[in-house]
Amino acid sequence: MNNWIDRALLDAVAALARKAGDAIMQVYARDFEVSLKQDDSPLTEADQAAHRIIAAGLAGLIPQLPILSEEDIESFEGADDQGRYWLVDPLDGTKEFIKRNGDFSVNIALIEQGEPVLGVVYAPVNEVLWMAARGLGAMRIDADGEKRLQVREHQPGQPWHLLRSRSHPSPDMQAWIDRLEQHDEVQLESVGSSLKFCRIAEGTADIYPRLGPTSLWDTAAAHAVLTEAGGAVIRFDGSALSYGDTSELLNPWFIAHGRGEIDWSGF
Missing domain, CATH: 3.30.540.10 (Fructose-1,6-Bisphosphatase, subunit A, domain 1)
Structure with a gap:
């Protein structure tokens, strides 16, 4: 309770x-x-x-x-x-x-x-x-x-406002963005720390994929904010990002996003 x-x-x-x-x-x-x-x-x-x-x-x-x-x-x-x-x-x-x-x-x-x-x-x-x-x-x-706060819902045909890490570039991340750009227009912005989650929660950005290392404490607080604003943080297998296993302090790759049913399995 x-x-x-x-x-x-x-x-x-x-x-x-x-x-x-x-x-x-x-x-x-x-x-x-x-x-x-x-x-x-x-x-x-x-x-x-x-x-x-x-x-x-x-x-x-x-x-x-x-x-x-x-x-x-x-x-x-x-x-x-x-x-x-x-x-x-x-x-x-x-x-x-x-x-x-x-x-x-x-x-x-x-x-x-x-x-x-x-x-x-x-x-x-x-x-x-x-x-x-x-x-x-x-x-x-x-x-x-x-x-x-309330997340926005990405509209078909509109560019994706995608946030990425300011200090942690990743070849895997760039390859993922390249695949997304084959389907839709993408507006990129680099932002530091967990503020990326908060931007999505505010409705001023759509998505933050992370294909690189983060720790449990890097994401949890902003994850709570995004969830209550109507968004979600999912692993690449579609399951919710969890903080239950503290024997492993690193998060798997994940995607933080706003409202709407989104299938990222093709990426």
Whole structure:
């Protein structure tokens, strides 16, 4: 049952994301050092500061649930007996943060039985927040206030507005785009971090295929937002992208898309 997931919980998680974003921006405003993790991905003090804020805040929420954070994988011992856990990327888009192009976000998701049932994505440079929870819908909050989100439905004959990663080009991805362009016109746009999901949830883009590595924490929060806005995130076999197996931290290839029955089996 998800009756314990309410607007108060969603607002509490959103407040944590904003607080982490403030810490990130303090580092963003000055010089900072960059180190490399064992997998050669970059790490900054902003990642670590945001992680500490989020982990402490989530630990104070009721019920207390296990936390899987990109910056503290070792402490995670698995979901609780109801399959629930917090899935966190304290700074999604560290490469974009280092490049200072603004395309990075704070991602916090609640997973239940493999599904993202609550998600908050906060872009601290523009102070824009996207959030959603099962049964509550998806919202964008910015200086103009709160707006409910709904994906758009791609119309036959119209170009596909396709989003791709800004920092992770892929030959497989380009080959997939080439096949799509044999059928329809495609408008390409490069966007960093999980903001691509949010753009589709807002109805300003149609599709984001990912034919390359991503981790569970990269996608879960924005996945929740897109789902509540009427979209979906599917694997290439047509099944829903799941977060139930935390023994494997990498996602399979997937497609995030807006409304409508879409058969991508030919691609």
